[in-house]
Amino acid sequence: MTPKDRIAARAAKExxxxxxxxxxxxxxxxxxxxxxxxxxxTLQSENGFLGLGPLDGTPxxxxxxxxxxxxxxxxxxxxxxxxxxxxxIRGGHIDxxxxxxxxxxxxxxxxxxxxPGKMVPGMGGxxxxxxxxxxxxxxxxxxxxxxxxxxLDRCSLPLxxxxxxxxxxxxxxxxDIQDDxxxxxxxxxxxxxxxxxxxxxxxxxxxxxxxxxIQGAST
Amino acid sequence: MTKDKSISGHDLKHRFHDxxxxxxxxxxxxxxxxxxxxxxxxxxxxxxxxxxNDTAFPDTGVGKLIAAGRVQKxxxxxxxxxxxxxxxxxxxxxxxxxIPQGTLVERIRCGGAGLGGVLTPTGIGTEVExxxxxxxxxxxxxxxxxxxxxxxxxxxxxxxxxAGNLSYQRAARNFNPIIALAADFxxxxxxxLQEDSYLDPDTVMTPGALxxxxxxxxx
Numbered sequence: 001m002t003p004k005d006r007i008a009a010r011a012a013k014e015x016x017x018x019x020x021x022x023x024x025x026x027x028x029x030x031x032x033x034x035x036x037x038x039x040x041x042t043l044q045s046e047n048g049f050l051g052l053g054p055l056d057g058t059p060x061x062x063x064x065x066x067x068x069x070x071x072x073x074x075x076x077x078x079x080x081x082x083x084x085x086x087x088x089i090r091g092g093h094i095d096x097x098x099x100x101x102x103x104x105x106x107x108x109x110x111x112x113x114x115x116p117g118k119m120v121p122g123m124g125g126x127x128x129x130x131x132x133x134x135x136x137x138x139x140x141x142x143x144x145x146x147x148x149x150x151x152l153d154r155c156s157l158p159l160x161x162x163x164x165x166x167x168x169x170x171x172x173x174x175x176d177i178q179d180d181x182x183x184x185x186x187x188x189x190x191x192x193x194x195x196x197x198x199x200x201x202x203x204x205x206x207x208x209x210x211x212x213x214i215q216g217a218s219t
Numbered sequence: 220m221t222k223d224k225s226i227s228g229h230d231l232k233h234r235f236h237d238x239x240x241x242x243x244x245x246x247x248x249x250x251x252x253x254x255x256x257x258x259x260x261x262x263x264x265x266x267x268x269x270x271x272n273d274t275a276f277p278d279t280g281v282g283k284l285i286a287a288g289r290v291q292k293x294x295x296x297x298x299x300x301x302x303x304x305x306x307x308x309x310x311x312x313x314x315x316x317x318i319p320q321g322t323l324v325e326r327i328r329c330g331g332a333g334l335g336g337v338l339t340p341t342g343i344g345t346e347v348e349x350x351x352x353x354x355x356x357x358x359x360x361x362x363x364x365x366x367x368x369x370x371x372x373x374x375x376x377x378x379x380x381x382a383g384n385l386s387y388q389r390a391a392r393n394f395n396p397i398i399a400l401a402a403d404f405x406x407x408x409x410x411x412l413q414e415d416s417y418l419d420p421d422t423v424m425t426p427g428a429l430x431x432x433x434x435x436x437x438x
Binding site for chain 1: 246247248249250272273275276295296297298299300305308315317319320321322324325328339340341342343344345346347377387388389390391392393394395396397424
């Protein structure tokens with residue numbers, strides 16, 4: 001399994017049967033394949049429906065996901081307009097959102113929409129999602145490509161939302177964020193606390209229920 | 220008898236002047252009226268301000284207007300799928316204003332619903348709040364977001380009748396019913412026109428009273 005696969009497999013364990021979930025583009029879209037068969041979730045697509053599913057055969061006219069790609073729907077799906085879609089998002093009707101991040105800090109701040117001077121794609125629905133979902137989980141590789149930490153004491157990039165992140169899942173660790181502190185809940189097998197600390201740009205507290213991160217699918 | 224709101228392509232083209240503000244439906248091009256986009260291209264109108272969710276792809280939806288150099292300003296939530304938008308922004312040829320998606324749709328809804336604005340927690344603590352009034356109720360902080368309107372709204376409907384009643388197909392609904400509220404002149408492109416009768420009133424998603432004119436995709 002690649003680091004990204006391990007992150008997706010671990011993140012799948014966060015989802016409970018019956019959850020209404022919005023997944024960001026990229027890595028988060030890999031999460032459903034790791035769900036155990038007895039966990040059934042409903043995916044929201046912010047372009048206007050509940051019941052997003054994988055593409056089943058040939059593309060259907062006017063059926064695309066929030067990335068503009070052909071997709072499918074699951075039984076019981078419902079279409080609606082963008083105002084309804086964001087009423088669901090801001091109104092607390094989405095149980096969990098799982099999305100990628102450029103930086104997250106110990107205060108629960110997330111930066112994932114802009115690198116000034118380099119990348120300005122726009123926030124799309126991310127600011128609303130992070131503000132309105134009942135639980136916000138960030139999944140990302142622990143360090144940037146140049147090895148610099150992405151988990152920090154204070155984000156340096158423009159924020160997506162203030163103090164909204166509940167949990168961070170990387171290939172090396174699982175952190176919760178409580179009262180402006182990072183709490184280490186799980187650590188990858190064979191990784192020392194010291195080497196994790198070296199790769200993390202903020203201090204963290206070790207949970208007294210610290211566990212080893214389970215690798216791979218739960219089946 | 221209800222008046223037939225049909226308009227010819229020739230007459231519609233003359234509605235698009237230099238500098239006009241256009242609200243467009245669609246999400247990554249899905250739900251954008253392609254025939255109307257081509258009429259705008261044919262009209263020669265330039266220095267347009269276009270307001271909608273995203274700028275699709277360079278050869279899709281409003282991406283064609285951007286590629287043709289007709290657009291002066293884009294107001295959208297996301298431009299990441301159209302590299303041309305980003306490049307023209309960097310080169311100073313295009314002004315881009317980015318708005319969180321849920322805020323964008325609510326601002327348009329306010330513009331069409333006679334509301335002076337909306338209070339949203341989205342954007343608090345981010346650069347979105349710069350220059351905006353903040354209000355707190357019950358210890359929650361909100362941004363005051365003002366209404367947004369345009370001169371012309373261009374809508375894509377799957378089904379419609381001569382009275383301008385509209386319904387949408389699958390994920391092509393998105394911003395379409397909302398923008399139909401918020402422009403001085405609302406024109407729909409109808410894919411399947413019900414010529415000899417009217418839509419079942421229970422299936423109408425946008426009442427014909429909001430629609431000033433329609434063309435069909437085929438004619």
